[in-house]
Amino acid sequence: MNQINEKLIRQLKIEKDAFNLYNSFIKKIDDQKLKKSIIRIRDDEKEHVGIVEEMISLVKMHKAGIETVKEEAKKGIELKGFINEFSSLFITTNIDNYPFTIINIIKGLDMNCIYLSFNKMPGYIKKLLIDHRLDTGKIKFISCVKSSGSWAYTNPENLTSLSVKLEESARGMKGKFFVLIDSISAFSAYHSANAILRFVGLVNSKMEKYGSGIVWVAIDDEGEKGLNDKIGPLCDKIIKA
Amino acid sequence: MIKKNNLAKMFSECLSIEEIPMLSNLEELRGLVNNSRLDDSAKAKMLKHIGHLIKDTLQHARIITGLIKGAVK
Numbered sequence: 001m002n003q004i005n006e007k008l009i010r011q012l013k014i015e016k017d018a019f020n021l022y023n024s025f026i027k028k029i030d031d032q033k034l035k036k037s038i039i040r041i042r043d044d045e046k047e048h049v050g051i052v053e054e055m056i057s058l059v060k061m062h063k064a065g066i067e068t069v070k071e072e073a074k075k076g077i078e079l080k081g082f083i084n085e086f087s088s089l090f091i092t093t094n095i096d097n098y099p100f101t102i103i104n105i106i107k108g109l110d111m112n113c114i115y116l117s118f119n120k121m122p123g124y125i126k127k128l129l130i131d132h133r134l135d136t137g138k139i140k141f142i143s144c145v146k147s148s149g150s151w152a153y154t155n156p157e158n159l160t161s162l163s164v165k166l167e168e169s170a171r172g173m174k175g176k177f178f179v180l181i182d183s184i185s186a187f188s189a190y191h192s193a194n195a196i197l198r199f200v201g202l203v204n205s206k207m208e209k210y211g212s213g214i215v216w217v218a219i220d221d222e223g224e225k226g227l228n229d230k231i232g233p234l235c236d237k238i239i240k241a
Numbered sequence: 242m243i244k245k246n247n248l249a250k251m252f253s254e255c256l257s258i259e260e261i262p263m264l265s266n267l268e269e270l271r272g273l274v275n276n277s278r279l280d281d282s283a284k285a286k287m288l289k290h291i292g293h294l295i296k297d298t299l300q301h302a303r304i305i306t307g308l309i310k311g312a313v314k
Contacts, residue, residue: 004277007270011294014262021258025251034248037308041255041301048297051290062283095299099265119309120257128261145253157313189310 019045079108083213086236088204092220093241101241112177119186121147178213185219248312
């Protein structure tokens with residue numbers, strides 16, 4: 001099947017899944033203000049289903065033109081020297097580029113990894129990595145969101161237990177590995193800037209002790225600028241993806 | 242009815258779907274359409290639709306991030 005058709009059909013499924021997810025949550029929410037926000041998003045998803053169906057029809061009418069010319073390979077993130085020359089890396093990325101930044105880091109480093117998913121469910125990122133033919137067998141997931149899956153859970157409100165969990169996981173790793181924090185920006189929902197900065201400094205030095213590296217991913221957003229400006233200097237290298 | 246401390250978990254699932262499969266698929270779709278041999282008007286129409294979906298998805302992610310912050314306070 002043509003790649004555009006494939007992506008459109010996948011998009012239709014994602015939009016329908018999102019619609020059903022929001023719909024099920026609406027029934028569980030008491031708070032009228034929250035309910036209103038979720039209803040608005042649910043209605044957007046309903047509109048999106050219609051838009052994707054329209055695109056599928058449009059593509060059907062233009063069958064001859066849907067083959068794609070080969071896209072020039074996108075440049076990855078420059079990660080040369082990681083662990084050997086520098087061990088802590090701070091990467092900022094736009095939200096729309098965020099999934100590809102994660103893929104590029106894991107693909108580029110190609111080693112065992114401890115993946116800390118702070119505010120999202122690891123199942124989604126795992127599926128994305130599998131779709132991009134990445135070996136998730138090399139990745140040990142830790143989640144700060146309770147969900148079904150075979151990953152370890154740690155409470156996002158407790159930075160001490162989080163650093164203990166990272167250290168425990170580091171002790172169990174074989175060969176060269178790195179820790180990926182997705183994302184440090186999400187920590188601000190639970191913690192003050194000072195607590196986050198202390199945590200970054202502490203974990204950087206702990207991971208150096210294990211001969212591994214750590215990658216802090218942050219969202220490049222106006223609201224996060226103050227925190228990002230302070231985290232950057234605590235790391236050996238800063239990259240804007 | 243859902244407890245307040247379960248709201249964060251619920252919103253995390255919403256954020257996961259918006260920021261991971263939704264955005265990555267739309268961005269890849271945009272790249273494919275840009276590089277397709279579709280005629281100019283069809284391509285423009287497709288890109289306009291995709292742009293609209295991406296804009297809404299980013300907006301949803303922002304709203305949900307705010308809801309998570311509110312839920313954990």
